[in-house]
Amino acid sequence: MIDAAASAPAIAAAVRTGKTRAREVVAGALERIAQRDRTLNAFTAVLREAALADADAIDRRVAAGEDPGPLAGVPFAAKNLFDVAGLTTLAGSRINADRPPATRDATAVARLRAAGAVLLGALNMDEYAYGFSTENTHYGPTRNPRDPSRMAGGSSGGSAAAVAGGLVPLALGTDTNGSIRVPAALCGVFGLKPTFGRVSRAGVVPLAWSFDHVGPFARDVAGLAAAFDAIAGPDPRDPACSTLPPARCSEALTRGIDGLRIAVAGGHFARLAADEALAAVGRVAAALGARREVSLPEVHRARAAAQVITAAEAGAFHLPSLRTRAADFDPMTRDRLLAAALLPAAAYVRAQRFRAWYRARVAEAFREVDVLLAPTTPWPAPAIGAPWTTRIGGMEVFTRGHLGVYTQPLSFIGLPVISVPIVAPPALPLGVQLIAAPFNEAALFRVAARLEGEGVVGSPATLPET
Amino acid sequence: MSEPARVDEADIERLAAHVGLTIPPGSRAAVAQHLAALLAAARVVDEFPLPETTEPVPRFEP
Numbered sequence: 001m002i003d004a005a006a007s008a009p010a011i012a013a014a015v016r017t018g019k020t021r022a023r024e025v026v027a028g029a030l031e032r033i034a035q036r037d038r039t040l041n042a043f044t045a046v047l048r049e050a051a052l053a054d055a056d057a058i059d060r061r062v063a064a065g066e067d068p069g070p071l072a073g074v075p076f077a078a079k080n081l082f083d084v085a086g087l088t089t090l091a092g093s094r095i096n097a098d099r100p101p102a103t104r105d106a107t108a109v110a111r112l113r114a115a116g117a118v119l120l121g122a123l124n125m126d127e128y129a130y131g132f133s134t135e136n137t138h139y140g141p142t143r144n145p146r147d148p149s150r151m152a153g154g155s156s157g158g159s160a161a162a163v164a165g166g167l168v169p170l171a172l173g174t175d176t177n178g179s180i181r182v183p184a185a186l187c188g189v190f191g192l193k194p195t196f197g198r199v200s201r202a203g204v205v206p207l208a209w210s211f212d213h214v215g216p217f218a219r220d221v222a223g224l225a226a227a228f229d230a231i232a233g234p235d236p237r238d239p240a241c242s243t244l245p246p247a248r249c250s251e252a253l254t255r256g257i258d259g260l261r262i263a264v265a266g267g268h269f270a271r272l273a274a275d276e277a278l279a280a281v282g283r284v285a286a287a288l289g290a291r292r293e294v295s296l297p298e299v300h301r302a303r304a305a306a307q308v309i310t311a312a313e314a315g316a317f318h319l320p321s322l323r324t325r326a327a328d329f330d331p332m333t334r335d336r337l338l339a340a341a342l343l344p345a346a347a348y349v350r351a352q353r354f355r356a357w358y359r360a361r362v363a364e365a366f367r368e369v370d371v372l373l374a375p376t377t378p379w380p381a382p383a384i385g386a387p388w389t390t391r392i393g394g395m396e397v398f399t400r401g402h403l404g405v406y407t408q409p410l411s412f413i414g415l416p417v418i419s420v421p422i423v424a425p426p427a428l429p430l431g432v433q434l435i436a437a438p439f440n441e442a443a444l445f446r447v448a449a450r451l452e453g454e455g456v457v458g459s460p461a462t463l464p465e466t
Numbered sequence: 467m468s469e470p471a472r473v474d475e476a477d478i479e480r481l482a483a484h485v486g487l488t489i490p491p492g493s494r495a496a497v498a499q500h501l502a503a504l505l506a507a508a509r510v511v512d513e514f515p516l517p518e519t520t521e522p523v524p525r526f527e528p
Contacts, residue, residue: 304510311504323486326493335493339500342481347508352522354511 004032004166005461008074008223011169012116015073018062022055022073026118029075033120033167039148041140042162044080045087046121051075054118069116071230076170079156080122081129082106083203091205092127092155094138095321095328106203107238108172108214108231115230120168123158127330129174129207130314130337131155132182132403133382137330141384146188146429150381153183153403155207156217160187163217166461170227171217176207177306178376178407180215181419185376185431186403188423189459190224190448191217194232195438196414198246202237208313209240210352211306211411219459221448224418225249228441244439252442253449260443263292265374265435268299269406272393273378280422280430281375287456288447294369302358302409305351309412312348315340359413366437371447374410376419376431377403410435418444420457432457471505473498 002011002025014020030048037043061068080090083102090096105113113119124142126134134142134157142157144150145165152161156173160183163171173180175193184191192215199214206212216227232246264285270278285291315322318337326334365372378392382399390399397405410417415438419431434444451457475494478501482489489497 298514301510301514304507307507308504308511319485319487323488326488326490335496336500338482338487338489338493338497339504341485341487342478342497342501343504343508347505347511349522350516351508351511353516353520354514356523357516357520 002028006169007220008071008169008218008226011074012070012072015058015062016068022058022118023052025073026051026055026075026120029120029168036165036167040143040145040161040165042123042142042158042165042167043077043121044090044124044139044158047119051118051120058116058118069114071112071226072116074117074170075120075168076112076117076172077121077123077159077162077168078106078109078119078172079125079159079174081125081174081205082109082172084109084119084122087122089205090122092125092129092136092139093330095325102203104203107200107235109203111231112172112227117170117230123162123171125158126155127333128205128314128318129155129176129179130333131400132178133400134158134183135332135384137332143384144187144381146423146425147381149383150428151186151384153186153381155179157183159217160184160189160191163187163189163219164459169218169223173215173217174204175213175215175411176211177310177411178404180217181376181407181417181431181433182403184217184419184421186381186429188421188429189217189219190221190421191215191419192224192228192441193411193417194228194441195416197240197242198416198439198441199231200235200238200241202235206317208310210309210313211414213411219461221445221452222250222253225253225445247442249442249445252445255446257288257446257450260370260446261368262288262290262371262373262447263294263369264290265296265372266293267295268409269374272395272397272402272405273375274392276380276427277375277378277430280432281373283422284420284432284451284456285373287451287454290373292369294365294372296365297361298358299409301354302412303405305354306408306412308343308347308351309355311340312343315343355412362413362415363437370436370440370443372435374433374435375406376433378405380428380430406433414438416441416444418448420448420451421459422457423460471502471509473502473505
């Protein structure tokens with residue numbers, strides 16, 4: 001039975017062995033989108049006819065005895081920051097809606113399709129990926145499937161909501177400062193931000209070249225690993241893509257965690273959070289027997305430097321549109337991008353130099369430990385339209401910006417991170433970050449599989465009423 | 467959030483002119499506030515005594 005809760009590997013196995021047809025799987029997902037997305041607003045485009053045609057092609061390959069790929073018949077969708085041939089890449093904006101359709105798929109989209117997955121459509125996001133809430137003024141807010149009055153998180157909010165809401169088992173998103181991990185945590189799904197350079201960004205509209213990452217969302221670890229294995233690897237279309245051959249993470253899931261040194265990140269990662277966010281880390285640490293605490297140096301400066309670099313690069317990239325079409329930007333992003341375009345160059349260069357220093361110090365820490373644990377967000381999903389600021393620990397912080405307080409210092413230096421979900425209704429979901437040294441995604445998958453196997457983390461399909 | 471630097475609407479207009487930007491009047495106060503926050507973040511970075519030999523090399527190979 002292929003239903004909303006079916007995982008990507010289960011769907012692929014059923015399609016590959018002829019137990020079910022890809023058309024049935026895709027038609028079921030399209031039906032769920034038609035029913036549930038009126039509430040969630042995760043999709044900005046649904047490719048119904050193309051998806052059914054692609055599914056039929058998979059079924060023909062199975063019938064002909066050909067290999068239809070490891071993700072045969074698995075429905076997926078991509079943040080509308082990714083190029084999809086024949087579709088205009090909105091990037092969450094009204095400005096880009098005036099552009100012609102893309103002529104070629106983004107590499108990650110093309111690789112999932114080559115693996116047999118079927119693209120169902122494009123997903124909502126914060127304009128130009130510059131936000132943590134997906135309260136998009138042009139296309140409406142995406143609602144959290146666990147509680148539709150709450151934010152889905154961002155900027156890949158449509159991706160997380162589509163997976164958490166059972167619309168698709170896999171989705172693609174991007175993460176510069178937390179835009180995969182934050183929505184994954186708030187919606188209660190697994191999200192992977194791979195090592196910088198591990199997955200091609202070709203065909204993806206940039207936010208900040210220095211640390212834009214592409215990665216998958218799923219409701220199970222095996223699905224996340226299967227998607228990562230399909231998209232990881234060198235790509236001459238992306239100048240920052242590593243030429244190192246990728247390790248196959250699906251094969252790491254049964255290796256257990258013996259020999260892995262696991263510790264809890266202290267200091268910055270234990271401050272300015274709601275009690276339940278820290279308790280979630282404690283629960284994961286206890287399940288893994290992780291008693292050691294490691295404090296990384298100068299994490300608050302790393303976050304500040306990430307803010308400066310993101311702003312400087314985004315401000316420079318959008319300067320032509322800011323000069324000619326400022327009124328057409330989303331008010332949620334326009335004033336921040338205008339300010340970003342005014343930053344002095346010395347601030348940017350200083351932040352890049354600090355980044356090199358910080359990367360070296362964190363590399364030293366990873367000689368003593370394999371996986372670090374930290375909260376993904378400081379609190380569960382805020383209400384859509386929540387006040388701009390919130391008081392916590394005696395400080396006034398930005399409600400939306402503070403969602404990235406624990407994710408920004410990690411993507412800043414390209415570390416691979418999986419956000420694992422803790423979903424225990426009626427409480428709202430929370431996420432815990434599993435963090436490793438560059439190119440050690442396999443260690444993260446080993447830990448995530450152990451936690452999922454023991455029932456400590458997981459993403460049950462608590463689906464919205466239609 | 468960091469202690470904001472002092473940026474006023476006149477600063478914004480002057481800086482914007484140097485990069486060919488026109489800031490909509492209704493946005494000037496908000497842009498000033500956001501730039502102040504970014505400059506405060508830059509100051510947090512600037513206060514750290516980096517060795518002169520530290521180069522901005524974006525290399526992530528293990």
